[in-house]
Amino acid sequence: MHTERTPLITVLGHTAAGKTGFAARLAHRLNGEILSADSRQVYRGMNIGTGKDLQDYVVDGNPVPHHLIDVVDAGTEYNVYRFKNDFLRAYTDIRQRGKVPVLCGGSGLYLEAILRDYSMLHVPVDEALRADLESRSYEELKSLLALYGPLHNTTDTVNRKRLVRAIEIAMHQGSQETEDRKPAELDSLVLGIRFERMNRRDRITRRLEQRLKEGLVEEVEALHRQGISHEKLEYYGLEYRFVSRYLARILTYEEMVSGLNTAIHQFAKRQMTYFRGMERRGIDIVWLRGENPPEDTLERAVDLSRVLLARSGSVI
RNA sequence: GGUGCCAUAGCUCAGUUGGUAGAGCACAGGACUGAAAAUCCUGGUGUCCCUGGUUCGAUUCCUGGUGGCACCA
Numbered sequence: 161m162h163t164e165r166t167p168l169i170t171v172l173g174h175t176a177a178g179k180t181g182f183a184a185r186l187a188h189r190l191n192g193e194i195l196s197a198d199s200r201q202v203y204r205g206m207n208i209g210t211g212k213d214l215q216d217y218v219v220d221g222n223p224v225p226h227h228l229i230d231v232v233d234a235g236t237e238y239n240v241y242r243f244k245n246d247f248l249r250a251y252t253d254i255r256q257r258g259k260v261p262v263l264c265g266g267s268g269l270y271l272e273a274i275l276r277d278y279s280m281l282h283v284p285v286d287e288a289l290r291a292d293l294e295s296r297s298y299e300e301l302k303s304l305l306a307l308y309g310p311l312h313n314t315t316d317t318v319n320r321k322r323l324v325r326a327i328e329i330a331m332h333q334g335s336q337e338t339e340d341r342k343p344a345e346l347d348s349l350v351l352g353i354r355f356e357r358m359n360r361r362d363r364i365t366r367r368l369e370q371r372l373k374e375g376l377v378e379e380v381e382a383l384h385r386q387g388i389s390h391e392k393l394e395y396y397g398l399e400y401r402f403v404s405r406y407l408a409r410i411l412t413y414e415e416m417v418s419g420l421n422t423a424i425h426q427f428a429k430r431q432m433t434y435f436r437g438m439e440r441r442g443i444d445i446v447w448l449r450g451e452n453p454p455e456d457t458l459e460r461a462v463d464l465s466r467v468l469l470a471r472s473g474s475v476i
Numbered sequence: 477g478g479u480g481c482c483a484u485a486g487c488u489c490a491g492u493u494g495g496u497a498g499a500g501c502a503c504a505g506g507a508c509u510g511a512a513a514a515u516c517c518u519g520g521u522g523u524c525c526c527u528g529g530u531u532c533g534a535u536u537c538c539u540g541g542u543g544g545c546a547c548c549a
Contacts, residue, residue, distance in 0.1 A: 175513080198513095199511090199512060199513070199514090200513065210513090237510095237511070238511085239510045239511065239512090240509070240510055240511095240512075241509090241510045242510080243510095244510095266513085267512065267513080268508085268512070269508075269509070269510095269512045269514095270512080272508090272509080273509070273510095276509090278509050278510095279509085280509070280510070283510075313508075313509050313510085314507070314508065314509095314516095316509095318514095318515050318516055319515075321511080322510090322511085322514095322515080325510065325511090326510085328510090329509095329510065395511055395513095395514075396511095396513085397513045398513050399513085400513095401513085422501095422502075423513080424513080425503095426502095426503095426513095427513050428513095429503095429504085429505095430512095430513085431513085433505075433506065433507085433508095434507095434508075434512090436506090437506085437507075437508075
């Protein structure tokens with residue numbers, strides 16, 4: 161049995177780099193389809209705040225098919241495990257139809273889960289276990305997790321919630337054989353779009369102003385009216401967190417805008433740190449300057465993609 | 477115009493009984509496998525408003541400016 165290498169083109173970059181429009185144009189040229197790698201855009205009804213620019217998927221009047229957007233209801237939970245499963249299903253589907261898969265997004269963990277093929281088993285919530293762990297102290301939970309060997313995830317011990325989940329996963333893995341699936345190895349091209357720091361900040365600030373004009377506050381208000389609590393809105397992204405605090409009168413309008421702007425700048429910086437980390441862990445990223453003429457950048461990306469597709473025997 | 481108070485990091489402010497200074501936020505770097513736009517770690521970036529004086533030494537005390545705030549006219 162030979163190991164087949166299947167192609168995957170990835171477009172990543174910090175927020176407000178114009179990834180979506182770029183990936184859509186690239187996919188359009190390559191007869192491809194987009195797989196979103198955005199941990200926020202999976203939620204239905206969260207549009208302005210997650211930057212779900214659906215019009216960007218239309219290139220010269222032609223809609224480019226996209227996946228992994230609007231896959232769950234707002235207010236429910238989603239995570240990297242579910243993302244990986246959803247990705248594999250969509251990816252297989254795209255390949256079977258002979259299309260070129262283009263992964264596009266800025267959620268570093270989600271991207272890396274695909275590009276480095278994280279192994280993740282299905283581990284259901286164990287209510288009995290959780291109830292049992294409820295009474296344990298933080299230190300007790302920590303030593304309990306330590307019984308299962310070295311930490312798989314170094315951020316497992318940052319709080320109780322993560323500790324409990326880590327123990328749940330560790331116990332589950334101990335109780336069953338390690339998964340022996342052999343995923344098709346990816347033949348990967350990773351393109352990264354980045355702007356210089358000052359330009360990145362300008363773009364973020366301008367886009368935030370734009371989103372406020374488009375009705376960001378009203379969107380969050382509507383979600384809250386539908387029954388998503390302020391407490392929950394804290395976890396659906398920066399826009400929802402800050403606007404929710406404004407609606408709850410914890411922040412003034414001015415504090416909300418400036419605080420949100422700052423938080424997005426910090427997030428973009430963290431994204432870049434994550435991407436550098438991915439490079440250190442062995443993922444090659446071809447960086448494209450956002451400041452360059454878009455046509456030149458697109459042609460370069462098309463050329464690089466064709467080399468990859470020819471190598472993997474795909475016809476375009 | 478008079479009197480009083482204030483002036484220290486990008487911002488808000490501590491502090492130095494005279495030995496050139498430190499918090500929060502901002503900012504920078506890093507970590508990252510089931511909430512990842514999450515969570516966490518590290519780092520002080522400075523004409524201490526200007527001028528003259530006292531002093532071995534002044535951001536600190538004193539003189540005179542400048543700017544701000546308050547009160548009185």
